[in-house]
Amino acid sequence: MENMTWNQQLMKKNNKALVLQIIIEKEPISRSDIAQISGLHKATVSSLVNELLEEELIYESGPGESSGGRRPVILHFNKAAGYAIGIDIGVNYILCVLTDLKGNILIEKNEVVNRTPYPAIKNKVQKMIQSLMDEMPSSRYGIVGIGAGVPGIVDKEGAILLAPNFGWSNIQLKKDLEELYQIPVLVENEANAGAFGEQQFGACQNTDNMVYISAGIGLGAGIIVNKELYRGKDGFSGEMGHMIIEVNGKPCSCGSKGCWEAYASENALLEMAGNPSDTLESLITRVEMQDQTAQQLFETIGHYLGYGINNIINTFNPHQVIIGNRLALAKDWIEQPIRETIEKHTLGFQLNELELVFSKLGKYSTALGVTAFVVENFLKAEEKTL
């Protein structure tokens, strides 16, 4: 590359990134198909492909389909060139997954927690990461990064400014994990990560405008506008759990009153149930056994979810609303009241072709969203060194 001008180097870098992108999206694919799709010369494609083969980011396999003439060797993305770790830190659970570079989960670890203070959470997360690292297969690039989704306000540098349901403020999870492992770490709001996970692998891969609602102990939203995650000026968008739906209403963990999450979250459900030993799972068991009180509780939560979703639909005019996180486990009992409320209140124009769906990825939306960010960053960083 020494004899190249800066412009030539840049062009080569971009072309190589383009070739890799085409292989990731279209694999299995031949060199000549890459040339056709990219508009690059066959010789250029061949030399870039050779470099990617050397870097083990792709591999070849035996003759593919021929359209007459010589049968071409086909190329695949090497999804096992490295692995990503995704952590979803909830108020009452921690989920850690190890994925390949295409978002397939190889190993997962689960822990139950309960509004645990940060030092103890950090310890648990560290142990979970360690056991994933001990069990993972060997690979060229090893762990390419760690991503964590948290229910709180995360700034662009990855500091958790506030996580009201944990009682956390100014938590430096990113810095702490980077110091421990010396690999790139990113921290993201869990609803934003969940929206990205659904966009990459889940329920809304073909939707340009979508709102993902993370309904757990708290409520948050991840907003995709024109295919891009909408982050707002400082990255604090989507705090829909704190939109006020009742003036002077119930107190909220954020210090305000009447917030949506005080009425429609898992926390609100447990508060209404009134028995400290109740959990979402125990209430689901009761409703499955036709318990009227439990049924009534889920109906109330569903109606309140519907009111907030009404506000969201009227604001964003999305094509899809996806409901995810733990309350999605109660789909069978909350879906009907949600739909009733929306049909009764939301402007009719908004409901044309609107799809209200539940998460396809279930509890994995956030963990897969952060690993998708990690892999994207890894491939971008690779391009910089090409």
Ligand SMILES: [Zn+2]
């Ligand atoms: Zn609030």
